[in-house]
Amino acid sequence: xxxxxxxxxxxxxxxxxxxxxxxxxxxxxxxxxxxxxxxxxxxxxxxxxxxxxxxxxxxxxxxxxxxxxxxxxxxxxxxxxxxxxxxxxxxxxxxxxxxxxxxxxxxxxxxxxxxxxxxxxxxxxxxxxxxxxxxxxxxxxxxxxxxxxxxxxxxxxxxxxxxxxxxxxxxxxxxxxxxxxxxxxxxxxxxxxxxxxxxxxxxxxxxxxxxxxxxxxxxxxxxxxxxxxxxxxxxxxxxxxxxxxxxxxxxxxxxxxxxxxxxxxxxxxxxxxxxxxxxxxxxxxxxxxxxxxxxxxxxxxxxxxxxxxxxxxxxxxxxxxxxxxxxxxxxxxxxxxxx
Amino acid sequence: xxxxxxxxxxxxxxxxxxxxxxxxxxxxxxxxxxxxxxxxxxxxxxxxxxxxxxxxxxxxxxxxxxxxxxxxxxxxxxxxxxxxxxxxxxxxxxxxxxxxxxxxxxxxxxxxxxxxxxxxxxxxxxxxxxxxxxxxxxxxxxxxxxxxxxxxxxxxxxxxxxxxxxxxxxxxxxxxxxxxxxxxxxxxxxxxxxxxxxxxxxxxxxxxx
Numbered sequence: 001x002x003x004x005x006x007x008x009x010x011x012x013x014x015x016x017x018x019x020x021x022x023x024x025x026x027x028x029x030x031x032x033x034x035x036x037x038x039x040x041x042x043x044x045x046x047x048x049x050x051x052x053x054x055x056x057x058x059x060x061x062x063x064x065x066x067x068x069x070x071x072x073x074x075x076x077x078x079x080x081x082x083x084x085x086x087x088x089x090x091x092x093x094x095x096x097x098x099x100x101x102x103x104x105x106x107x108x109x110x111x112x113x114x115x116x117x118x119x120x121x122x123x124x125x126x127x128x129x130x131x132x133x134x135x136x137x138x139x140x141x142x143x144x145x146x147x148x149x150x151x152x153x154x155x156x157x158x159x160x161x162x163x164x165x166x167x168x169x170x171x172x173x174x175x176x177x178x179x180x181x182x183x184x185x186x187x188x189x190x191x192x193x194x195x196x197x198x199x200x201x202x203x204x205x206x207x208x209x210x211x212x213x214x215x216x217x218x219x220x221x222x223x224x225x226x227x228x229x230x231x232x233x234x235x236x237x238x239x240x241x242x243x244x245x246x247x248x249x250x251x252x253x254x255x256x257x258x259x260x261x262x263x264x265x266x267x268x269x270x271x272x273x274x275x276x277x278x279x280x281x282x283x284x285x286x287x288x289x290x291x292x293x294x295x296x297x298x299x300x301x302x303x304x305x306x307x308x309x310x311x312x313x314x315x316x317x318x319x320x321x322x323x324x325x326x327x328x329x330x331x332x333x334x335x336x337x338x339x
Numbered sequence: 340x341x342x343x344x345x346x347x348x349x350x351x352x353x354x355x356x357x358x359x360x361x362x363x364x365x366x367x368x369x370x371x372x373x374x375x376x377x378x379x380x381x382x383x384x385x386x387x388x389x390x391x392x393x394x395x396x397x398x399x400x401x402x403x404x405x406x407x408x409x410x411x412x413x414x415x416x417x418x419x420x421x422x423x424x425x426x427x428x429x430x431x432x433x434x435x436x437x438x439x440x441x442x443x444x445x446x447x448x449x450x451x452x453x454x455x456x457x458x459x460x461x462x463x464x465x466x467x468x469x470x471x472x473x474x475x476x477x478x479x480x481x482x483x484x485x486x487x488x489x490x491x492x493x494x495x496x497x498x499x500x501x502x503x504x505x506x507x508x509x510x511x512x513x514x515x516x517x518x519x520x521x522x523x524x525x526x527x528x529x530x531x532x533x534x535x536x537x538x539x540x541x542x543x544x545x546x547x548x
Contacts, residue, residue, distance in 0.1 A: 092379030203513040307375030314442045
Protein backbone atom coordinates (compact mmCIF):
# COMPACT_ATOMS: atom_id res chain seq x y z
CA UNK A 1 0.00 0.00 0.00
CA UNK A 2 1.28 3.35 -0.96
CA UNK A 3 1.08 5.88 1.80
CA UNK A 4 1.40 9.41 0.62
CA UNK A 5 3.00 11.83 3.02
CA UNK A 6 2.32 15.37 2.25
CA UNK A 7 5.46 17.38 2.26
CA UNK A 8 4.96 20.50 4.36
CA UNK A 9 6.77 22.66 1.87
CA UNK A 10 4.78 21.39 -1.05
CA UNK A 11 2.43 23.99 -2.42
CA UNK A 12 -1.20 23.21 -3.14
CA UNK A 13 -2.88 24.48 -6.26
CA UNK A 14 -4.77 26.95 -4.09
CA UNK A 15 -1.50 28.40 -2.84
CA UNK A 16 -0.49 29.52 -6.28
CA UNK A 17 -1.18 33.17 -6.82
CA UNK A 18 -3.57 33.68 -9.68
CA UNK A 19 -1.53 34.80 -12.64
CA UNK A 20 -3.59 37.91 -13.28
CA UNK A 21 -3.04 38.94 -9.67
CA UNK A 22 0.62 38.05 -9.91
CA UNK A 23 1.07 40.08 -13.08
CA UNK A 24 -0.49 43.07 -11.41
CA UNK A 25 1.34 42.72 -8.11
CA UNK A 26 3.32 45.88 -8.60
CA UNK A 27 0.22 47.85 -9.45
CA UNK A 28 -1.48 46.42 -6.37
CA UNK A 29 1.36 47.46 -4.13
CA UNK A 30 1.45 50.87 -5.74
CA UNK A 31 -2.27 51.35 -5.38
CA UNK A 32 -1.97 51.08 -1.64
CA UNK A 33 -0.44 54.50 -1.75
CA UNK A 34 1.02 56.22 1.26
CA UNK A 35 0.32 53.73 4.01
CA UNK A 36 3.69 54.02 5.58
CA UNK A 37 7.29 53.28 4.81
CA UNK A 38 6.60 49.65 3.99
CA UNK A 39 4.06 50.23 1.28
CA UNK A 40 5.78 53.13 -0.37
CA UNK A 41 9.29 51.74 -0.08
CA UNK A 42 8.36 48.40 -1.48
CA UNK A 43 6.54 49.97 -4.39
CA UNK A 44 9.54 52.15 -5.13
CA UNK A 45 11.88 49.21 -4.91
CA UNK A 46 9.62 46.78 -6.72
CA UNK A 47 9.47 49.16 -9.65
CA UNK A 48 13.19 49.11 -10.02
CA UNK A 49 14.63 45.92 -8.66
CA UNK A 50 13.49 42.32 -8.94
CA UNK A 51 12.31 42.07 -5.36
CA UNK A 52 12.45 44.29 -2.33
CA UNK A 53 12.43 43.66 1.40
CA UNK A 54 8.73 44.22 1.53
CA UNK A 55 7.73 42.41 -1.61
CA UNK A 56 5.25 39.76 -0.60
CA UNK A 57 5.43 37.98 -3.93
CA UNK A 58 7.96 35.16 -4.14
CA UNK A 59 11.17 35.93 -6.00
CA UNK A 60 10.01 34.33 -9.21
CA UNK A 61 12.04 35.11 -12.26
CA UNK A 62 9.96 36.70 -14.97
CA UNK A 63 10.22 34.95 -18.28
CA UNK A 64 11.68 37.31 -20.82
CA UNK A 65 10.32 37.46 -24.35
CA UNK A 66 12.82 36.01 -26.80
CA UNK A 67 14.06 38.26 -29.57
CA UNK A 68 16.19 37.04 -32.49
CA UNK A 69 18.98 38.60 -34.53
CA UNK A 70 18.00 40.15 -37.85
CA UNK A 71 19.91 40.60 -41.09
CA UNK A 72 19.84 44.16 -42.38
CA UNK A 73 21.84 46.92 -44.05
CA UNK A 74 23.16 49.53 -41.63
CA UNK A 75 22.16 53.17 -41.66
CA UNK A 76 25.41 54.88 -42.60
CA UNK A 77 24.05 58.42 -42.71
CA UNK A 78 22.85 58.79 -39.13
CA UNK A 79 25.50 57.04 -37.06
CA UNK A 80 26.52 60.39 -35.57
CA UNK A 81 23.22 60.70 -33.67
CA UNK A 82 23.62 59.80 -30.00
CA UNK A 83 21.40 56.76 -29.58
CA UNK A 84 19.21 56.16 -26.54
CA UNK A 85 20.54 53.07 -24.72
CA UNK A 86 18.66 49.88 -25.55
CA UNK A 87 17.63 49.21 -21.95
CA UNK A 88 15.89 52.59 -21.82
CA UNK A 89 14.12 52.07 -25.14
CA UNK A 90 12.72 48.74 -23.97
CA UNK A 91 11.68 49.83 -20.47
CA UNK A 92 10.08 53.22 -21.14
CA UNK A 93 7.02 52.61 -23.28
CA UNK A 94 3.63 54.07 -23.95
CA UNK A 95 1.70 50.94 -24.88
CA UNK A 96 -1.53 51.19 -22.91
CA UNK A 97 -2.59 47.69 -23.97
CA UNK A 98 -0.03 46.55 -21.39
CA UNK A 99 -0.59 49.29 -18.81
CA UNK A 100 -0.60 53.08 -18.89
CA UNK A 101 2.52 53.50 -16.74
CA UNK A 102 5.79 53.72 -18.66
CA UNK A 103 7.34 50.73 -16.87
CA UNK A 104 4.29 48.46 -17.17
CA UNK A 105 4.56 47.26 -20.78
CA UNK A 106 8.07 45.89 -20.12
CA UNK A 107 6.69 44.05 -17.08
CA UNK A 108 3.33 42.86 -18.38
CA UNK A 109 4.08 42.04 -22.03
CA UNK A 110 6.77 39.37 -21.72
CA UNK A 111 4.39 36.45 -22.34
CA UNK A 112 2.86 38.07 -25.41
CA UNK A 113 2.54 35.56 -28.23
CA UNK A 114 3.43 36.94 -31.67
CA UNK A 115 3.87 33.71 -33.64
CA UNK A 116 1.50 32.90 -35.37
CA UNK A 117 0.59 36.41 -36.50
CA UNK A 118 -1.67 37.68 -39.24
CA UNK A 119 -1.36 41.08 -40.85
CA UNK A 120 -3.96 41.83 -43.49
CA UNK A 121 -3.59 44.63 -46.01
CA UNK A 122 -6.97 45.25 -47.57
CA UNK A 123 -9.56 47.85 -48.51
CA UNK A 124 -9.36 50.08 -51.59
CA UNK A 125 -6.73 48.08 -53.49
CA UNK A 126 -6.35 45.60 -56.34
CA UNK A 127 -4.47 42.81 -54.59
CA UNK A 128 -5.22 42.52 -50.88
CA UNK A 129 -2.77 40.23 -49.06
CA UNK A 130 -2.23 38.60 -45.75
CA UNK A 131 1.23 38.28 -44.21
CA UNK A 132 2.11 35.66 -41.62
CA UNK A 133 4.81 35.90 -38.97
CA UNK A 134 7.69 34.81 -41.23
CA UNK A 135 6.65 37.14 -44.04
CA UNK A 136 7.12 40.15 -41.77
CA UNK A 137 10.90 39.74 -41.67
CA UNK A 138 11.43 37.85 -44.94
CA UNK A 139 9.26 39.45 -47.60
CA UNK A 140 11.30 42.66 -47.82
CA UNK A 141 14.98 43.49 -47.50
CA UNK A 142 15.48 44.95 -44.04
CA UNK A 143 17.38 48.14 -43.34
CA UNK A 144 18.41 50.01 -40.24
CA UNK A 145 16.95 53.51 -39.80
CA UNK A 146 18.21 55.63 -36.95
CA UNK A 147 15.35 58.01 -36.22
CA UNK A 148 14.51 60.60 -33.61
CA UNK A 149 11.30 59.76 -31.73
CA UNK A 150 9.42 62.70 -30.21
CA UNK A 151 6.62 61.91 -27.75
CA UNK A 152 3.72 64.34 -27.39
CA UNK A 153 4.55 64.31 -23.65
CA UNK A 154 7.79 66.21 -24.50
CA UNK A 155 10.40 63.49 -24.01
CA UNK A 156 12.35 62.10 -26.94
CA UNK A 157 14.71 59.30 -27.88
CA UNK A 158 16.93 58.22 -30.78
CA UNK A 159 16.12 54.68 -31.87
CA UNK A 160 17.93 52.40 -34.35
CA UNK A 161 14.91 50.73 -35.95
CA UNK A 162 15.06 47.79 -38.37
CA UNK A 163 12.38 47.55 -41.03
CA UNK A 164 11.21 48.39 -44.52
CA UNK A 165 9.33 51.28 -46.12
CA UNK A 166 5.55 51.10 -45.84
CA UNK A 167 5.51 52.29 -49.48
CA UNK A 168 6.98 48.94 -50.61
CA UNK A 169 4.20 47.06 -48.87
CA UNK A 170 1.47 49.33 -50.23
CA UNK A 171 2.84 49.06 -53.80
CA UNK A 172 2.37 45.30 -53.51
CA UNK A 173 -1.39 45.60 -52.95
CA UNK A 174 -1.83 48.29 -55.65
CA UNK A 175 -4.08 50.98 -54.12
CA UNK A 176 -7.00 51.97 -56.36
CA UNK A 177 -8.17 55.50 -57.11
CA UNK A 178 -10.52 55.65 -54.08
CA UNK A 179 -7.66 55.03 -51.67
CA UNK A 180 -6.99 58.36 -49.95
CA UNK A 181 -6.03 57.31 -46.44
CA UNK A 182 -4.48 54.34 -44.66
CA UNK A 183 -6.02 53.02 -41.45
CA UNK A 184 -4.03 50.89 -39.00
CA UNK A 185 -5.29 48.71 -36.19
CA UNK A 186 -3.55 47.08 -33.21
CA UNK A 187 -4.41 43.55 -32.15
CA UNK A 188 -7.49 43.29 -29.92
CA UNK A 189 -6.95 40.43 -27.49
CA UNK A 190 -7.95 41.24 -23.88
CA UNK A 191 -6.71 37.81 -22.77
CA UNK A 192 -3.18 38.73 -23.75
CA UNK A 193 -3.40 42.47 -23.32
CA UNK A 194 -4.40 43.25 -19.73
CA UNK A 195 -4.93 46.94 -20.50
CA UNK A 196 -7.78 46.02 -22.84
CA UNK A 197 -9.43 43.97 -20.11
CA UNK A 198 -9.03 46.47 -17.27
CA UNK A 199 -10.07 50.06 -17.85
CA UNK A 200 -7.84 51.46 -15.15
CA UNK A 201 -4.75 49.57 -16.27
CA UNK A 202 -5.48 50.46 -19.88
CA UNK A 203 -5.69 54.18 -19.27
CA UNK A 204 -9.35 54.54 -20.24
CA UNK A 205 -8.82 54.75 -24.01
CA UNK A 206 -10.95 52.81 -26.46
CA UNK A 207 -9.69 49.58 -28.03
CA UNK A 208 -8.60 48.43 -30.53
CA UNK A 209 -6.14 51.27 -30.99
CA UNK A 210 -6.62 52.92 -34.39
CA UNK A 211 -4.26 55.20 -36.26
CA UNK A 212 -4.20 56.69 -39.72
CA UNK A 213 -2.15 58.48 -42.35
CA UNK A 214 -2.92 60.27 -45.55
CA UNK A 215 -1.88 58.07 -48.50
CA UNK A 216 0.94 60.44 -49.52
CA UNK A 217 2.25 60.43 -45.95
CA UNK A 218 2.13 56.65 -45.94
CA UNK A 219 4.02 56.51 -49.26
CA UNK A 220 6.78 58.88 -48.06
CA UNK A 221 10.10 56.99 -47.98
CA UNK A 222 10.64 57.94 -44.30
CA UNK A 223 7.53 56.05 -43.19
CA UNK A 224 8.77 52.76 -41.81
CA UNK A 225 7.25 49.41 -40.96
CA UNK A 226 9.54 48.33 -38.15
CA UNK A 227 10.13 44.72 -37.13
CA UNK A 228 13.16 45.28 -34.92
CA UNK A 229 15.48 47.58 -33.00
CA UNK A 230 19.13 47.42 -32.01
CA UNK A 231 19.67 44.58 -34.49
CA UNK A 232 17.06 42.20 -33.07
CA UNK A 233 13.34 41.59 -33.51
CA UNK A 234 11.07 43.92 -31.51
CA UNK A 235 10.29 43.09 -27.90
CA UNK A 236 6.51 43.15 -27.26
CA UNK A 237 6.61 46.38 -25.26
CA UNK A 238 7.93 48.14 -28.37
CA UNK A 239 5.20 46.75 -30.61
CA UNK A 240 6.20 43.23 -31.69
CA UNK A 241 6.02 41.74 -34.20
CA UNK A 242 5.43 44.77 -36.46
CA UNK A 243 4.77 48.44 -35.88
CA UNK A 244 4.66 51.73 -37.71
CA UNK A 245 7.31 54.45 -37.29
CA UNK A 246 6.52 57.96 -38.58
CA UNK A 247 9.47 60.01 -37.33
CA UNK A 248 8.11 63.49 -38.09
CA UNK A 249 4.93 62.91 -36.09
CA UNK A 250 4.37 62.54 -32.34
CA UNK A 251 4.98 59.02 -31.08
CA UNK A 252 1.33 58.06 -30.63
CA UNK A 253 0.94 57.97 -34.44
CA UNK A 254 3.46 55.13 -34.60
CA UNK A 255 0.98 52.35 -33.82
CA UNK A 256 2.22 49.04 -32.41
CA UNK A 257 1.49 45.32 -32.92
CA UNK A 258 -0.47 45.89 -36.12
CA UNK A 259 -2.95 43.30 -37.43
CA UNK A 260 -4.71 45.36 -40.07
CA UNK A 261 -3.74 47.96 -42.65
CA UNK A 262 -6.68 49.19 -44.65
CA UNK A 263 -6.76 51.56 -47.58
CA UNK A 264 -9.81 53.80 -47.16
CA UNK A 265 -11.45 56.75 -48.87
CA UNK A 266 -12.28 58.77 -45.74
CA UNK A 267 -10.06 60.08 -42.96
CA UNK A 268 -10.01 57.45 -40.20
CA UNK A 269 -11.13 58.36 -36.69
CA UNK A 270 -8.00 57.77 -34.65
CA UNK A 271 -7.96 56.74 -30.99
CA UNK A 272 -6.45 59.85 -29.36
CA UNK A 273 -8.30 62.20 -31.65
CA UNK A 274 -11.58 60.63 -30.56
CA UNK A 275 -10.66 60.88 -26.89
CA UNK A 276 -9.56 64.53 -26.89
CA UNK A 277 -9.91 66.22 -30.31
CA UNK A 278 -8.74 69.59 -28.98
CA UNK A 279 -5.48 68.05 -27.74
CA UNK A 280 -4.60 65.44 -30.35
CA UNK A 281 -5.21 66.01 -34.05
CA UNK A 282 -5.21 63.60 -36.96
CA UNK A 283 -1.94 64.97 -38.35
CA UNK A 284 0.01 65.26 -35.08
CA UNK A 285 3.09 66.58 -36.85
CA UNK A 286 5.83 67.60 -34.43
CA UNK A 287 5.43 71.36 -34.25
CA UNK A 288 7.23 73.56 -31.69
CA UNK A 289 4.96 76.47 -32.60
CA UNK A 290 1.72 74.70 -31.78
CA UNK A 291 1.44 73.93 -28.08
CA UNK A 292 -0.55 71.15 -26.55
CA UNK A 293 -3.34 72.98 -24.68
CA UNK A 294 -1.84 71.87 -21.38
CA UNK A 295 1.90 72.18 -22.04
CA UNK A 296 4.46 73.77 -24.33
CA UNK A 297 5.86 71.82 -27.29
CA UNK A 298 8.75 74.24 -27.89
CA UNK A 299 11.37 72.02 -26.28
CA UNK A 300 11.89 68.42 -25.24
CA UNK A 301 14.01 66.25 -22.94
CA UNK A 302 16.19 63.87 -24.94
CA UNK A 303 16.53 60.61 -23.05
CA UNK A 304 20.03 59.21 -23.47
CA UNK A 305 22.28 57.89 -20.72
CA UNK A 306 22.61 59.81 -17.49
CA UNK A 307 20.27 60.09 -14.53
CA UNK A 308 18.48 62.98 -12.96
CA UNK A 309 21.22 65.48 -13.70
CA UNK A 310 21.44 64.90 -17.45
CA UNK A 311 21.23 68.35 -19.04
CA UNK A 312 19.14 67.13 -21.90
CA UNK A 313 16.53 69.81 -22.67
CA UNK A 314 16.80 70.73 -26.32
CA UNK A 315 14.74 72.77 -28.77
CA UNK A 316 12.08 70.86 -30.65
CA UNK A 317 12.43 71.15 -34.43
CA UNK A 318 9.51 71.51 -36.89
CA UNK A 319 8.61 68.07 -38.24
CA UNK A 320 11.09 66.72 -35.68
CA UNK A 321 13.94 67.83 -37.95
CA UNK A 322 12.61 65.99 -41.03
CA UNK A 323 11.17 69.09 -42.70
CA UNK A 324 13.33 68.71 -45.79
CA UNK A 325 11.76 65.35 -46.55
CA UNK A 326 8.14 66.02 -45.54
CA UNK A 327 7.29 69.75 -45.33
CA UNK A 328 6.13 69.71 -48.96
CA UNK A 329 3.29 67.35 -47.99
CA UNK A 330 1.64 70.18 -46.07
CA UNK A 331 2.15 73.07 -48.48
CA UNK A 332 -0.59 75.68 -48.10
CA UNK A 333 -2.08 73.99 -45.03
CA UNK A 334 -2.63 75.95 -41.83
CA UNK A 335 -0.66 73.75 -39.45
CA UNK A 336 -2.21 75.34 -36.36
CA UNK A 337 -5.63 74.31 -37.67
CA UNK A 338 -4.57 70.89 -38.92
CA UNK A 339 -2.50 69.99 -35.88
CA UNK B 340 3.41 54.31 34.27
CA UNK B 341 0.73 56.96 34.55
CA UNK B 342 -1.71 57.86 31.82
CA UNK B 343 -0.06 61.15 30.96
CA UNK B 344 3.30 59.62 30.25
CA UNK B 345 1.65 56.97 28.19
CA UNK B 346 0.10 59.55 25.90
CA UNK B 347 3.39 61.35 25.36
CA UNK B 348 5.05 58.06 24.55
CA UNK B 349 2.32 57.33 22.05
CA UNK B 350 2.80 60.71 20.40
CA UNK B 351 6.55 60.19 20.28
CA UNK B 352 6.15 56.78 18.71
CA UNK B 353 3.71 58.11 16.17
CA UNK B 354 6.08 60.92 15.27
CA UNK B 355 8.97 58.52 14.79
CA UNK B 356 6.81 56.43 12.46
CA UNK B 357 5.77 59.51 10.50
CA UNK B 358 9.37 60.71 10.15
CA UNK B 359 10.51 57.31 8.93
CA UNK B 360 7.60 56.75 6.51
CA UNK B 361 8.05 60.17 4.99
CA UNK B 362 11.83 60.37 4.85
CA UNK B 363 12.87 56.85 3.87
CA UNK B 364 10.89 56.71 0.60
CA UNK B 365 12.24 60.13 -0.32
CA UNK B 366 15.85 59.09 0.34
CA UNK B 367 15.31 55.87 -1.59
CA UNK B 368 13.76 57.77 -4.48
CA UNK B 369 16.60 60.24 -4.87
CA UNK B 370 19.26 57.61 -4.35
CA UNK B 371 17.82 55.57 -7.24
CA UNK B 372 17.29 58.67 -9.37
CA UNK B 373 20.81 60.03 -8.86
CA UNK B 374 22.36 56.69 -9.70
CA UNK B 375 20.17 56.33 -12.81
CA UNK B 376 18.38 53.24 -11.54
CA UNK B 377 14.94 54.84 -11.49
CA UNK B 378 13.48 53.79 -14.84
CA UNK B 379 14.43 55.24 -18.20
CA UNK B 380 13.04 58.65 -17.33
CA UNK B 381 13.83 59.40 -13.67
CA UNK B 382 12.63 62.98 -14.12
CA UNK B 383 9.03 62.01 -14.68
CA UNK B 384 9.25 59.47 -11.88
CA UNK B 385 10.48 61.89 -9.20
CA UNK B 386 7.91 64.49 -10.22
CA UNK B 387 5.01 62.07 -10.01
CA UNK B 388 6.21 60.39 -6.83
CA UNK B 389 6.61 63.63 -4.87
CA UNK B 390 3.40 65.07 -6.29
CA UNK B 391 1.23 62.14 -5.34
CA UNK B 392 3.13 61.86 -2.03
CA UNK B 393 2.25 65.46 -1.17
CA UNK B 394 -1.41 64.81 -1.99
CA UNK B 395 -1.45 61.63 0.11
CA UNK B 396 0.06 63.48 3.06
CA UNK B 397 -2.44 66.33 2.72
CA UNK B 398 -5.30 63.84 2.83
CA UNK B 399 -3.79 62.07 5.85
CA UNK B 400 -3.47 65.45 7.58
CA UNK B 401 -7.16 66.06 6.95
CA UNK B 402 -7.99 62.61 8.26
CA UNK B 403 -6.47 63.27 11.68
CA UNK B 404 -9.21 65.45 13.18
CA UNK B 405 -12.19 63.24 12.25
CA UNK B 406 -10.22 60.16 13.29
CA UNK B 407 -9.36 61.67 16.68
CA UNK B 408 -13.03 62.47 17.22
CA UNK B 409 -14.31 59.06 16.17
CA UNK B 410 -11.70 57.12 18.15
CA UNK B 411 -11.84 59.62 21.01
CA UNK B 412 -8.05 59.88 20.92
CA UNK B 413 -7.34 63.58 21.33
CA UNK B 414 -3.57 63.11 21.35
CA UNK B 415 -3.66 62.35 17.62
CA UNK B 416 -4.08 66.07 17.00
CA UNK B 417 -0.50 66.54 18.13
CA UNK B 418 0.88 65.03 14.92
CA UNK B 419 -1.18 67.19 12.57
CA UNK B 420 1.49 69.85 12.16
CA UNK B 421 4.21 67.33 11.45
CA UNK B 422 2.09 65.69 8.75
CA UNK B 423 1.26 69.08 7.29
CA UNK B 424 4.92 70.05 7.19
CA UNK B 425 5.77 66.83 5.38
CA UNK B 426 2.97 67.50 2.90
CA UNK B 427 4.63 70.87 2.29
CA UNK B 428 8.09 69.28 1.98
CA UNK B 429 6.88 66.80 -0.63
CA UNK B 430 5.16 69.64 -2.50
CA UNK B 431 8.40 71.65 -2.33
CA UNK B 432 10.35 68.73 -3.84
CA UNK B 433 7.61 68.35 -6.46
CA UNK B 434 8.04 71.98 -7.57
CA UNK B 435 11.85 71.86 -7.35
CA UNK B 436 11.91 68.66 -9.44
CA UNK B 437 9.83 70.37 -12.10
CA UNK B 438 12.06 73.48 -12.19
CA UNK B 439 15.46 71.82 -11.90
CA UNK B 440 15.18 68.42 -13.57
CA UNK B 441 12.34 68.85 -16.04
CA UNK B 442 12.67 72.48 -17.16
CA UNK B 443 16.37 72.58 -16.18
CA UNK B 444 16.12 76.15 -14.96
CA UNK B 445 14.58 77.55 -18.14
CA UNK B 446 12.94 80.26 -16.04
CA UNK B 447 11.08 81.97 -18.86
CA UNK B 448 9.53 78.63 -19.78
CA UNK B 449 8.62 78.10 -16.11
CA UNK B 450 6.85 81.46 -15.78
CA UNK B 451 5.15 80.96 -19.14
CA UNK B 452 3.87 77.54 -18.11
CA UNK B 453 2.62 78.81 -14.74
CA UNK B 454 0.68 81.62 -16.42
CA UNK B 455 -0.51 79.81 -19.55
CA UNK B 456 -1.38 76.33 -18.29
CA UNK B 457 -4.38 76.28 -15.95
CA UNK B 458 -3.41 73.02 -14.26
CA UNK B 459 0.03 74.38 -13.43
CA UNK B 460 -1.40 77.75 -12.30
CA UNK B 461 -3.74 75.95 -9.93
CA UNK B 462 -0.94 73.77 -8.61
CA UNK B 463 1.27 76.79 -8.01
CA UNK B 464 -1.54 78.63 -6.21
CA UNK B 465 -1.94 75.63 -3.90
CA UNK B 466 1.82 75.54 -3.32
CA UNK B 467 2.03 79.26 -2.44
CA UNK B 468 -0.82 78.87 0.06
CA UNK B 469 0.76 75.75 1.52
CA UNK B 470 4.04 77.63 1.92
CA UNK B 471 2.25 80.33 3.92
CA UNK B 472 0.76 77.67 6.20
CA UNK B 473 4.15 76.03 6.67
CA UNK B 474 5.86 79.31 7.56
CA UNK B 475 3.16 80.25 10.06
CA UNK B 476 3.11 76.82 11.68
CA UNK B 477 5.72 77.88 14.21
CA UNK B 478 4.30 78.27 17.75
CA UNK B 479 5.68 81.76 18.30
CA UNK B 480 4.12 83.03 15.09
CA UNK B 481 0.90 81.27 15.89
CA UNK B 482 0.64 83.12 19.23
CA UNK B 483 1.51 86.43 17.59
CA UNK B 484 -1.15 86.01 14.92
CA UNK B 485 -3.97 85.33 17.34
CA UNK B 486 -7.34 84.76 15.68
CA UNK B 487 -6.07 85.43 12.18
CA UNK B 488 -3.94 82.27 12.40
CA UNK B 489 -7.01 80.01 12.27
CA UNK B 490 -8.45 82.07 9.43
CA UNK B 491 -5.29 81.56 7.41
CA UNK B 492 -5.10 77.87 8.20
CA UNK B 493 -8.67 77.30 7.10
CA UNK B 494 -7.23 77.74 3.61
CA UNK B 495 -6.13 74.13 3.93
CA UNK B 496 -9.59 73.16 2.64
CA UNK B 497 -9.12 75.29 -0.45
CA UNK B 498 -5.62 73.89 -0.95
CA UNK B 499 -6.76 70.28 -1.04
CA UNK B 500 -9.48 71.14 -3.56
CA UNK B 501 -6.94 72.95 -5.77
CA UNK B 502 -4.59 69.98 -5.57
CA UNK B 503 -7.37 67.56 -6.52
CA UNK B 504 -8.20 69.66 -9.60
CA UNK B 505 -4.50 69.98 -10.45
CA UNK B 506 -4.12 66.19 -10.42
CA UNK B 507 -7.31 65.56 -12.40
CA UNK B 508 -6.29 68.12 -15.00
CA UNK B 509 -2.72 66.89 -15.40
CA UNK B 510 -3.38 63.32 -16.51
CA UNK B 511 -3.59 62.30 -20.15
CA UNK B 512 -6.42 59.81 -20.14
CA UNK B 513 -6.53 57.62 -17.04
CA UNK B 514 -9.19 59.38 -14.98
CA UNK B 515 -9.98 56.67 -12.46
CA UNK B 516 -7.14 57.48 -10.06
CA UNK B 517 -7.80 61.23 -9.97
CA UNK B 518 -11.52 60.50 -9.55
CA UNK B 519 -10.77 58.32 -6.53
CA UNK B 520 -8.69 61.12 -5.06
CA UNK B 521 -11.49 63.62 -5.65
CA UNK B 522 -13.87 61.26 -3.89
CA UNK B 523 -11.53 60.98 -0.90
CA UNK B 524 -11.19 64.76 -0.80
CA UNK B 525 -14.97 65.18 -0.79
CA UNK B 526 -15.38 62.62 2.00
CA UNK B 527 -12.76 64.30 4.17
CA UNK B 528 -14.27 67.73 3.58
CA UNK B 529 -17.75 66.35 4.30
CA UNK B 530 -16.66 65.69 7.89
CA UNK B 531 -16.35 69.46 8.20
CA UNK B 532 -19.44 70.45 6.26
CA UNK B 533 -20.73 72.66 9.06
CA UNK B 534 -17.49 74.54 9.41
CA UNK B 535 -17.06 74.93 5.67
CA UNK B 536 -20.67 76.07 5.32
CA UNK B 537 -20.18 78.78 7.91
CA UNK B 538 -16.91 79.84 6.26
CA UNK B 539 -18.67 80.12 2.93
CA UNK B 540 -21.56 82.03 4.49
CA UNK B 541 -19.10 84.43 6.04
CA UNK B 542 -17.41 84.94 2.68
CA UNK B 543 -20.75 85.32 0.92
CA UNK B 544 -22.13 87.86 3.43
CA UNK B 545 -18.93 89.93 3.32
CA UNK B 546 -19.18 89.98 -0.44
CA UNK B 547 -22.74 91.31 -0.20
CA UNK B 548 -21.77 94.20 2.01
